[in-house]
Amino acid sequence: MDHQLFADIYEAHARAVYAHAVRMTSDRAGAEDIVSLTFLEAWRLRETLDGVTSHRGWLLGVATNVMRNTRRAARRHGAAMARLSRSEVVPDLADAVVSRITDTARADAALAALDQLRRADREVIVLSVWSGLSRAEVAAACGVTEATVRSRLSRARSRLRRLAAAAAADPAAAPAGGRASVSRTARTARTAREGNL
Numbered sequence: 001m002d003h004q005l006f007a008d009i010y011e012a013h014a015r016a017v018y019a020h021a022v023r024m025t026s027d028r029a030g031a032e033d034i035v036s037l038t039f040l041e042a043w044r045l046r047e048t049l050d051g052v053t054s055h056r057g058w059l060l061g062v063a064t065n066v067m068r069n070t071r072r073a074a075r076r077h078g079a080a081m082a083r084l085s086r087s088e089v090v091p092d093l094a095d096a097v098v099s100r101i102t103d104t105a106r107a108d109a110a111l112a113a114l115d116q117l118r119r120a121d122r123e124v125i126v127l128s129v130w131s132g133l134s135r136a137e138v139a140a141a142c143g144v145t146e147a148t149v150r151s152r153l154s155r156a157r158s159r160l161r162r163l164a165a166a167a168a169a170d171p172a173a174a175p176a177g178g179r180a181s182v183s184r185t186a187r188t189a190r191t192a193r194e195g196n197l
Contacts, residue, residue, distance in 0.1 A: 006046060010039055013056050016131060017063050023126045024067055026111045034070065038063040057133050061141030064123060113163050121156035124149050 017038050021031035041062050042049070052058045114122050120142075127138045128149070135153075139146045 006043065009042075009049070009055050009059075013059050014039070016056055017059055020060050020063055020126060020131050021067065023111070023114065023130055024064075024122065026115065030070075034063055034066055037066045037070070041066060054133075054137055056131075057137035057141060060127055060131055060133060060137075064127070064141050113160055116163060117156050117159055121152045121159070124152040125156040125160075128153055 014035055018031050018035045021034035021038075022028055025031060025034070038059060042059060045062070049055065049058070114126070117125070123142055124138050127133045127141055128135065133141065135146045135149045138149045142149070144152075
């Protein structure tokens with residue numbers, strides 16, 4: 001694959017990969033790293049792209065795997081840090097500051113609701129609903145069968161409906177953003193599908 005074709009693929013799909021990473025991690029700064037790692041991995045695997053029918057679906061699958069690997073590395077790092085004595089640990093406030101700066105009210109309700117889903121359910125709903133992948137593409141991206149994708153989508157949608165109903169009936173039960181944020185969830189999802197989240 002030549003450099004120009006890969007550059008065209010990057011231009012066409014980098015925003016979708018970034019939006020997927022934001023939805024999955026709730027971390028805009030970290031999502032930029034995910035995009036970089038995803039396209040580094042895509043470049044490494046570029047010879048396999050000739051047989052790929054959906055570059056977007058393939059890239060979102062690569063991004064999903066990158067996020068899984070990143071989570072595993074973070075867990076290992078956390079375990080290593082926990083083994084250090086308290087006197088050796090210096091708190092890093094940078095992540096907290098970045099999180100406060102990058103949070104947006106528009107995305108809070110949707111992300112809070114998604115955070116209440118199991119990771120596997122969250123992956124399929126983000127890939128299917130927000131990223132617009134077909135069930136076959138979601139199955140390929142997650143490494144599961146289409147039947148598993150259907151089951152996870154059904155479970156995730158039911159859970160999100162219950163969360164929205166609970167928030168409407170009892171504002172105290174609403175995810176972090178409260179009743180007004182839950183009412184914005186549909187607008188957030190629509191905005192995200194259009195590539196603005």
